Amino acid sequence: MKVITKYWFLEGFNLFKKLGILNMMKICEILEMDNIEKGKRIELKDEYKDSVFFLKRGSVKIVDSNSGTVKYIVKRGNVFGELALYDEEAAIEEVAYALENCVICYIESKQMESLIEKHKSLKNGLLKVYGLRIQKLERRLNDLLFKDSATRIKEFVSDYLEDFGEDDKTGKIIAKNLLSHKDIANLTNTSRQTVSNVMSNMRKEGVIDYNVEFISKNK
Structure with a gap:
């Protein structure tokens, strides 16, 4: 893959903005790039073992391989x-x-370790990503202790639309409906049936609307 194509790939990532063009071009020389079809499993321990990934297009879900x-x-x-x-x-x-x-770039972790030792902004950026993951986990644990199932599901749906949605001309926020009810149940520590019931009630109340392709709410 041409270096210039990889440069286009990384250009939109906040993680690399402080590096400058020359440093980014050097990084692009050691990056690998791949297209991943919808539904495909990305093997983090086999084909792409010990790699760090940058997602340019699409979205992925990270699953615990032991519990599913x-x-x-x-x-x-x-x-x-x-x-x-x-x-x-x-x-x-x-x-x-x-x-x-999806379109991804990836780099071996040892090469990434070398880069973050040279570029403090990369190290700080990755630590921030890791920290945000921990914060979200802590929030889920806190919600489990202090919020009921319906509240957790409603707040998750709202957060999902804020993160993945885009404004449309009708004054709504619309996002692709990428998650199954089972996925949402996993992410909110509830059951699939509870998710179905809560989301159905939200639709009846006019809070959200959804089908197999999209989910939306009024601003």
Whole structure:
């Protein structure tokens, strides 16, 4: 893959903005690029072992390979697989699935470690990503203790639309409906049936609308 194409790929990532063009071009020389079809499993412990990923297009879900539960969702412009830098054993217990057609770049963790030693902004950026993951986990644990199932689901749906949605001309926020009710149940520590019931009630009350392709709400 041409270096200039990879440069286009990385250009939109906040993580690399402080590096400058010359440093980014050097990084592009060691990056690998791939297209991942919707539904494909991205093997974090086999084909792409010990790699850090940059998601240019699409979205993926990260799943615990032992329990099969969804841990978190990654949207375009973000990093995943960063656990390979901090905890190799934990990293191999994760697997990623493409929720839609994706374009990724990836780099071996040892090469990434070398880069973050040279560029402080990269190190700080990756630590921030890792920190945000921990914050979200802490929030889920806190919600489990102090909020009922319906509240957790409603807040998750609202957050999902804020993160993945886009404004349309009718005054609504619309997002692709990428998650199954089982996925949402995993992410909110509830049951699939509870998710179905709560979302159905939200639709009846006019809070949201959804079908197999999209989910939306008024601003």
